[in-house]
Amino acid sequence: MTIQKVLVVGAGQMGAGIAQVAAQAGLNVVLHDIKDEYVNRGMQTIARLLGKNVEKGKLTEAEKTAILQNIQSSTSLEHAAEADFVVEAATENMQIKADIFRKLDQVCQHEAILATNTSSLPITEIAAVTNRPERVIGMHFMNPVPVMKLVEVIRGLATTDEVYQTVEELAKQMGKIPVSVNDFPGFVSNRILLPMINEAIYCVYEGVAAPEAIDEVMKLGMNHPMGPLTLADFIGLDTCLAIMEVLYEGFRDSKYRPCPLLRKYVKAGWLGRKTGRGFYRYE
Numbered sequence: 001m002t003i004q005k006v007l008v009v010g011a012g013q014m015g016a017g018i019a020q021v022a023a024q025a026g027l028n029v030v031l032h033d034i035k036d037e038y039v040n041r042g043m044q045t046i047a048r049l050l051g052k053n054v055e056k057g058k059l060t061e062a063e064k065t066a067i068l069q070n071i072q073s074s075t076s077l078e079h080a081a082e083a084d085f086v087v088e089a090a091t092e093n094m095q096i097k098a099d100i101f102r103k104l105d106q107v108c109q110h111e112a113i114l115a116t117n118t119s120s121l122p123i124t125e126i127a128a129v130t131n132r133p134e135r136v137i138g139m140h141f142m143n144p145v146p147v148m149k150l151v152e153v154i155r156g157l158a159t160t161d162e163v164y165q166t167v168e169e170l171a172k173q174m175g176k177i178p179v180s181v182n183d184f185p186g187f188v189s190n191r192i193l194l195p196m197i198n199e200a201i202y203c204v205y206e207g208v209a210a211p212e213a214i215d216e217v218m219k220l221g222m223n224h225p226m227g228p229l230t231l232a233d234f235i236g237l238d239t240c241l242a243i244m245e246v247l248y249e250g251f252r253d254s255k256y257r258p259c260p261l262l263r264k265y266v267k268a269g270w271l272g273r274k275t276g277r278g279f280y281r282y283e
């Protein structure tokens with residue numbers, strides 16, 4: 001199946017990134033969120049990043065304009081009727097995603113593929129709220145989307161080979177490298193990454209070292225490009241907590257218990273970079 005029209009649901013950091021790489025790949029994109037304010041913020045992020053690429057000489061002004069013209073904004077899910085491919089990148093919450101998929105299933109054409117960028121939630125459970133579980137799949141991009149090469153591709157129980165192959169091809173068309181992963185909580189990426197981040201938060205909680213020292217240890221000692229606390233702030237502490245909850249509930253193993261300090265920060269609204277404060281402060 002050849003994809004031409006893509007709807008991205010959720011215009012946060014991931015949705016904006018996915019819309020950008022899809023538009024750069026020549027696809028026709030609609031970027032959707034619940035409020036104009038959020039869609040506009042997503043569009044501005046894309047324009048800013050493309051502008052930087054023009055400054056660096058990686059894009060011409062005309063190419064930037066053409067990419068931006070490939071993206072329309074939307075606050076109505078009725079636009080889903082025109083799409084042959086949907087990627088959902090809304091908040092990491094099963095209730096929110098289930099509501100979106102129920103609605104998409106009603107509005108979308110019968111052959112449309114519904115993908116989710118969930119970081120951890122079961123694809124099979126999301127697929128089960130639709131009448132087309134065979135056309136639902138996980139397409140998990142990494143943050144920042146324009147930079148990171150990986151896309152984890154996760155089949156639900158009913159996903160067909162044709163849908164899997166279409167997503168694999170689409171990921172390649174977007175300049176990404178797809179890797180097949182099975183449907184377990186957190187898949188591979190976050191089953192490994194998030195317990196490390198959670199352990200770094202325990203190190204702060206228990207006073208093992210200051211956040212800066214913990215990050216320095218992992219950067220200088222293990223050659224990580226970002227320390228785990230900087231990375232947690234970058235991902236979003238709400239998303240980190242949501243992923244840890246999915247791991248904890250999914251495996252019922254105490255090794256995945258979210259650190260109380262992570263819960264406290266999320267309750268305080270300290271969600272990291274996106275709210276200006278997490279383990280660090282941002283302007």
Ligand SMILES: CC(=O)CC(=O)SCCNC(=O)CCNC(=O)[C@H](O)C(C)(C)COP(=O)(O)OP(=O)(O)OC[C@H]1O[C@@H](n2cnc3c(N)ncnc32)[C@H](O)[C@@H]1OP(=O)(O)O
Binds near residue numbers: 049119141142148190
């Ligand atoms: C939670 C999940 O479900 C899964 C996840 O995504 S987990 C998160 C996975 N991501 C990571 O682990 C990222 C770790 N960090 C890194 O790899 C690097 O710090 C980084 C790529 C983000 C920045 O790299 P850096 O070398 O420190 O900085 P910098 O030189 O400024 O940037 C390198 C390039 O990335 C670009 N870049 C940096 N941040 C960016 C952003 N937020 N959006 C788009 N592009 C960005 C820069 O423009 C630059 O591009 P050029 O090569 O074209 O000049």
Ligand SMILES: NC(=O)C1=CN([C@@H]2O[C@H](COP(=O)(O)OP(=O)(O)OC[C@H]3O[C@@H](n4cnc5c(N)ncnc54)[C@H](OP(=O)(O)O)[C@@H]3O)[C@@H](O)[C@H]2O)C=CC1
Binds near residue numbers: 011032119239
């Ligand atoms: N952050 C990361 O590093 C990564 C995140 N992901 C996954 O991507 C998804 C999005 O994460 P991220 O972009 O970081 O989160 P953000 O908080 O940046 O963005 C989520 C966006 O979805 C919007 N939203 C919430 N409910 C709905 C809805 N019903 N319909 C449409 N939009 C909605 C939010 O609006 P509002 O602000 O009003 O709630 C917000 O604009 C999550 O599933 C996350 O797990 C995957 C890979 C990496």
